[in-house]
Amino acid sequence: MTKELKVAMLGFGSAGKAFAKLLMDKHGEILDKYKCDVKVVAIATNSKGSMVDEDGIDLELAISDVKNLNHFDKKRKGYSNLNSIEIAEKVNYDVIMELTPLKIFTGQPAIDHIKAALNRKKHAITANKGPIAWAYEELRDLAKRQNSLFYYETTVMDGTPVFNLVDETLDLCKVTEVNGILNSTTNFILEEIAKGKAYDDVIVEGKERGFIEADPAMDIEGWDAAAKTAVLLNVLMGANITPVDIERKGIEDITAEQIEYANKRGNIIKLICHGSIKNGKVIGKVEPKEISQDDIYSNIKGTSSIVTITTDLMRDLTIVEHDPEIEQTAYGVFSDLLRVIRFNKIIEY
Structure with missing residues (x-):
């Protein structure tokens, strides 16, 4: 029926x-x-x-x-x-x-x-x-x-199934750490500056292509990433925190010189979301970090995103979403x- x-x-x-x-x-x-x-x-x-x-x-x-x-x-x-x-x-x-x-x-x-x-x-x-x-x-x-x-x-x-994955396939696994690149705007900006483009030109291009909001401050200053980090930690680790509890640093102060210097050392700068347990308490952080160009995270381009879930029983599981559309x-x-x-x-x- x-x-x-x-x-x-x-x-x-x-x-x-x-x-x-x-x-x-x-x-x-x-x-x-x-x-x-x-x-x-x-x-x-x-x-x-x-x-x-x-x-x-x-x-x-x-x-x-x-x-x-x-x-x-x-x-x-x-x-x-x-x-x-x-x-x-x-x-x-x-x-x-x-x-x-x-x-x-x-x-x-x-x-x-x-x-x-x-x-x-x-x-x-x-x-x-x-x-x-x-x-x-x-x-x-x-x-x-x-x-x-x-x-x-x-x-x-x-x-991309993140919460469904944990709910339905990781029964009795305890999530102990979460890492990710979760903001496409900052991803795009850092990549384009690395190509030698001026910051203001990148913002204009991103708005024209739909990657960047009219006011990109929430992305550039790390607030969107902090909100997503809070979501992950609340659901997966029982953190009971809000975006203002996340230690947050955006990409607003990253310069072309810093990106070039990192590149010369074989590294790339990405805005990384992180959550872990310290002294029995779940803590979250969003910050620009240098990662090796050999790291899987260095290959997350444009609007793609990635999250790594660390559990006690299955260790590290990494999920990549490639260039999502609406x-x-x-x-x-x-x-x-x-x-x-x-x-x-x-x-x-």
Whole structure:
């Protein structure tokens, strides 16, 4: 017998639209394999309006409206004036997807969105790293009390399975250390300066190519990397820390001369994320470091990323994500949705 799963999406930016396209493409396969009819019943945005339709929103029309009108058509069935928190609190859905922009110093309003869903015994999926960086234990424990599922694969490496890997294949392994290169903006800047380009020219080029935000300070000063480090340490090592607890140094003071000097010694400079246990306490650090050109980390270019998880039983496991596009981010959210379908016993094996 076919079951129905209703999804509420908070945010409909690049990742949200890519997820919607993926869901349309795979809807038939989900129905066939899992006997589950997934319907998006709500979409909330800050500037483009909202849509609510318990019969299921026409995602193709929603994408078309945003592309052609830059907002949802007010004449279309389901157009709504409800905002994101009202949708989280009032709409009839089974799973909420938190896809709103990151607020790196508070995690809000994404934290409140997820709380609202969990308090109603709904399941929650987030691509927004803020809630995991600022309130992971609170949200995790709330989900457990409510017997709800709470997933967040996309928060660090797009669709690359990091948390799923540990959850599902490293049973009873204790994570003792984490290292990684997790910020593509700094990766790109350091590489281009190493090629002899001026810093200002690199920033302009990166913005034109979409690698660099209009205000790249959060990346350059190491805040994005610190947030991702906090996420990894909170989930994998029970750190219960926030980005401000991470010892942080960005690449803002790295010069072309330093990069050239490192190169002459056979090294390369990368912004490295690190977490380990010291005196029984989990500590995190983000800093530019010289690494050997023979090291696997030296080969992480452009938008690629890497993370190494050290465990007591399996020692070092290294995962590389090569040049992800927005489709990989969408797949991370999609894979979490499939986990909800499986583990919520929507299907019976």
